[in-house]
Amino acid sequence: MAFRIVVQDCDPPACGYRCLQTCPLGVLLAVPRRRHNRGLPGKPDRYVITARFSRQCNACGLCVEACPEGAISLQS
Ligand code: SF4
Ligand code: SF4
Structure with missing residues (x-):
């Protein structure tokens, strides 16, 4: 199964991370979009x-x- 998220359409703070809240299996994770932000303060x-x-x-x-x-779309 292919799992696809169109990043340009995704706005987690605006929707309140609905998909994360909804998934019963903890599959999804929110990560910083810019790699260089990782590990930095702020x-x-x-x-x-x-x-x-x-x-x-x-x-x-x-x-x-x-x-x-x-x-989000799922394709088998
Ligand atoms: S429900 Fe998930 S994929 Fe959809 S906009 Fe919100 S955070 Fe992004
Ligand atoms: S809500 Fe269902 S389809 Fe979506 S990631 Fe979780 S288990 Fe998969």
Whole structure:
């Protein structure tokens, strides 16, 4: 199964991280968008959602339904 998130359509602070809140298996993770922000003090200005633990995903589709931007898609 392919898990795709369109980064340009994703705005985690605006939606309240709905997909993360919705996933029952903890598959998704918010990471700083800019690599150079990692490990530096201060809050990164942008986060993106990744399917970090995609092997755990059961393709339930709850995150797809939860996303107000239609940024997530699943393809078998
Ligand atoms: S499809 Fe279901 S299990 Fe997979 S990331 Fe989305 S909410 Fe989680
Ligand atoms: S993928 Fe959708 S629900 Fe998840 S953080 Fe981005 S905009 Fe929000």
